[in-house]
Amino acid sequence: MRALMVVMLAAASMDVAAADPSEAKIDQLMSAAAKPAAARPAEPKAAKAKANEPDSATSLVGQRVAVTTRSNGLYLGTLTSVTRDALVLAIELPSRNLSYSVPRSSVASISPR
Amino acid sequence: MTLLFIAYGLSFIIGILMLVRVFKASVLDGVLTFFIPLYFIVPLIKHWSDPDHDIKFHVLALFACVGMALWGATRMTQEFAGDPGGFLSSHLVSASAEERQKFVQDMRDEGIAISAEDEKAIVSGNKDEVAKAFGHVMETAHAKGLGEEAVSVGAATSGGSRKRDAEFDNPRPVAVPDRPVEVMSYAEAARRAVFNRGRWTREATGFSVDVPARFRLISPTDARRLEQARGRAEDKRLMGWILHENLNLADPDIWHVSMRWHSDGWVSSIAFDPAQQLTTALANKTPAPRVAVSAGDLVGYAAVPQLEGQVLSWTEERVLTNSDTHVVDCHALRLGLRGMLEFSIVGMEPGSLALCQTTVRLLADKSSFLPGKEYVASAPAGVAAAPYTVATLPTHSY
Structure with a gap:
């Protein structure tokens, strides 16, 4: 019986190892999406300390900027305000002018355009 | 098709008779013959010279039935390929009105357009009218095209006169054939x-x-x-x-x-x-x-x-x-x-x-x-x- 269980466990682990990494990632993301949203983790101390430092983004307020995000995203617009939590861009869309807020935690870089 | 069913029926009866004979000789052989394909060869050889339990004539008859079934299936395929409308109509006339109506619905479910007149003719059960309606339905289907399935069938039956990868080779956007999409919930x-x-x-x-x-x-x-x-x-x-x-x-x-x-x-x-x-x-x-x-x-x-x-x-x-x-x-x-x-x-x-x-x-x-x-x-x-x-x-x- 023990040998049978060992063989079954080995087979199961081989199956997991053989799965495509992208497929495994999708499974994880699907499971995460199915679970209720977890409480937001506390902001790291380093980030808190950084928040107290002078903000270079404030110097770009009023300018047209390109904001790149940590997920390789890109947003273009006029920087209208900078807060501790977000950068606010004014983006001109075909049908309206949008005030778009980019969370500071997801910003990778900001540069004038 | 009748020949095919006769062959199936005969082989079923002969199979039962053969099984009974094997059971009489040995229960174990009978069970194994029932469950294991080709196991009948064992009792066939074992009782070859035993006039009470030999099954050589049963096996011979079974082979004859298989040959008859194959011949019947080949004939049926040729008959269908030669005149699909005539073949289907000859079998539809023997079906009930409900079955004919269901057949029309199934064809529509497959995306084949059938006009009200053709439907009426098919449901009527009159052999000539059914054959005529089928001819019309198939002409319309070929004229409009039936998507990939129709392309495959067309290539196989018309000697490849229809280009299989017409969709791929056309550099412009190709409209999907006007197959009516059913409206349903x-x-x-x-x-x-x-x-x-x-x-x-x-x-x-x-x-x-x-x-x-x-x-x-x-x-x-x-x-x-x-x-x-x-x-x-x-x-x-x-x-x-x-x-x-x-x-x-x-x-x-x-x-x-x-x-x-x-x-x-x-x-x-x-x-x-x-x-x-x-x-x-x-x-x-x-x-x-x-x-x-x-x-x-x-x-x-x-x-x-x-x-x-x-x-x-x-x-x-x-x-x-x-x-x-x-x-x-x-x-x-x-x-x-x-x-x-x-x-x-x-x-x-x-x-x-x-x-x-x-x-x-x-x-x-x-x-x-x-x-x-x-x-x-x-x-x-x-x-x-x-x-x-x-x-x-x-x-x-x-």
């Missing part, structure tokens, strides 16, 4: 949808998709029914839906991957600058997206365009029309010699960005073009170029 369309697993090949277009283990592919016909049931305009480029096994198709708000084929020609893979692309896209007040997108304005790229190998991928964040709701549309396009295969998820919540991107990218990686139809880096001779490039596609400006 979403629940009914979802119930009827067939899930495909493993490798799914579309030879007419020249690509195949190795459907990942946890995903299911829904064919173009079923996907169009589902789209129609959701009140969407018919998408002529739609090749199917792909969805994760954990999602319930019965839910009309389910997210899925739309697989679409663009037969616009060879797409140039020139270098591009995402910032410049986004500038162009935002400046364009009348965008004309080639890819499937949500109804709304582009806000930015949630993931900038990237060309890795022969797969172009990017993700757009959009704000829905007359709403403040933001969604992401993920795209991964595999380039081919004369077009591109698109995998898109539209209208996903921004919080599911990673799932959206990973899924379309995985499917693009799992797709491939058949030999001779793969992408080439430089413009191939004799192949029309698409009116867009990998640089202009994400801008929706051409």
Whole structure:
């Protein structure tokens, strides 16, 4: 019986190892999406300390900027305000002018355009 | 067909008689003969000279029945190939009116157009009228074309007079044949949808998709029914839906991957600058997206365009029309010699960005073009170029 269980466990682990990494990632993301949203983790101390430092983004307020995000995203617009939590861009869309807020935690870089 | 049924009936009776004889000789041999194919050879040899238990004449008769069944099946096939209308009508006249009506409905379910007059003639049961109606239905079906299935059948029966990869070789967008999409409720369309697993090949277009283990592919016909049931305009480029096994198709708000084929020609893979692309896209007040997108304005790229190998991928964040709701549309396009295969998820919540991107990218990686139809880096001779490039596609400006 023990040998049978060992063989079954080995087979199961081989199956997991053989799965495509992208497929495994999708499974994880699907499971995460199915679970209720977890409480937001506390902001790291380093980030808190950084928040107290002078903000270079404030110097770009009023300018047209390109904001790149940590997920390789890109947003273009006029920087209208900078807060501790977000950068606010004014983006001109075909049908309206949008005030778009980019969370500071997801910003990778900001540069004038 | 009658001969086939007689042969089946006779072989059944002879088989029972043979089994009884073997049981009388040995219960064990009888059980083994019943459950194990070809085990009858053992009692055949064992009791060859035993006049009470030998089964050589039973086996001989069984072989004769098999020969008769094969001959009957061959004749039936030839009869059908020679005159399908006559063959079907001769068998339909012996069916009940309800069965004939059901037959008409089944044909309609398969996308074959049948006029009211033809339906009346088929249901009437009159052999001549049924044959005439069949002839008319088949003429109409051939004239209109029946999608890929009809192309395959046409190529096989008409000596290949119809080009199999007409869809692939045509550099312009090819309209899907005017197959009437049935109007039905979403629940009914979802119930009827067939899930495909493993490798799914579309030879007419020249690509195949190795459907990942946890995903299911829904064919173009079923996907169009589902789209129609959701009140969407018919998408002529739609090749199917792909969805994760954990999602319930019965839910009309389910997210899925739309697989679409663009037969616009060879797409140039020139270098591009995402910032410049986004500038162009935002400046364009009348965008004309080639890819499937949500109804709304582009806000930015949630993931900038990237060309890795022969797969172009990017993700757009959009704000829905007359709403403040933001969604992401993920795209991964595999380039081919004369077009591109698109995998898109539209209208996903921004919080599911990673799932959206990973899924379309995985499917693009799992797709491939058949030999001779793969992408080439430089413009191939004799192949029309698409009116867009990998640089202009994400801008929706051409």
